[in-house]
Amino acid sequence: MHIQVITLFPEMFTALTGSGVTGRALQHGRWQFSAINPRQYADNPLGYIDDRPFGGGPGMIMMAPPLQSAIDAARQTCPQGKLIYMSPQGKPLTHTRAVSLAQESALIVLCGRYEGIDERILTSNDITEISIGDFVVSGGELPAMMLMDAVIRLLPGTLGDQRSAVEDSFVNGLLDCPHYTRPVEFRQQTVPDVLRSGNHALIAQWRLTQSLKRTLTRRPDLLVDRELTPEESSLLQQIRQEEREIPS
Secondary structure, eight states, rough: OEEEEEESOOOGGGHHSSSHHHHHHHHSSSSEEEEOOOGOOOTTTTTEEEEEEOOOOSOOOOOOOHHHHHHHHHHHHHHOEEEEEEEEEEEOOOOOHHHHHTTEEEEEEEEOEEEEETTTHSSSSEOOOOOOOOOOBBBBHHHHHHHHHHTTSSSTTSSSSSSHHSSSSTSSSSSOOOOOOOOOOETTTTTOGGSSSSSSSHHHHHHHHHHHHHHHHTHHHHHSSSSOOOHHHHHHHHHHHHHSSSSO
């Protein structure tokens, strides 16, 4: 996969390209990266790519011409690249959406700044707006890196054990179960006996039960439209019965 980022701050992306599993995956050729700074397409000596909004108001707006030139340049390298704009007004970034994006051969990620970008960029391009949450940050670079990390870790060969990508929270629609490692005891808390039993069937059932408990407690909305398996339905019924029996 080739990921191109249109950004005023390409140096920020060294956090992905030079560190961790994403950095190693880049070195091993699992993905390619390039950045395009729209300032190089500015039509003024100082490289300004923003201007005041028509109609007045606070802040500055990124101008359409340099952004479109940057998009066109990215298209020359990857004509079929899926164009994404990181925006708080976009569709939420979910695991399902990350899986879909991981199937693309190329991504072009546009990072906005200031008060946003000229609307004509959105209306004149086939572009998908994606949000990482209902809040606003100073620019699209951090959201873009979060999207990229979520996608890159799904690419074959990125993770040392590919099971890590299929046993995380949200992969099966539930939150992940608790995890433990050495030492067995820490601050008067002991690793659950079942995890040291060697009984893989019991361990799998314990993990599923814990996932259901966590999802019910922390993200009950995930269970609303989920089609439960017979085992999940039975375990969830037991969990709810146990909760009703706990004295208030």
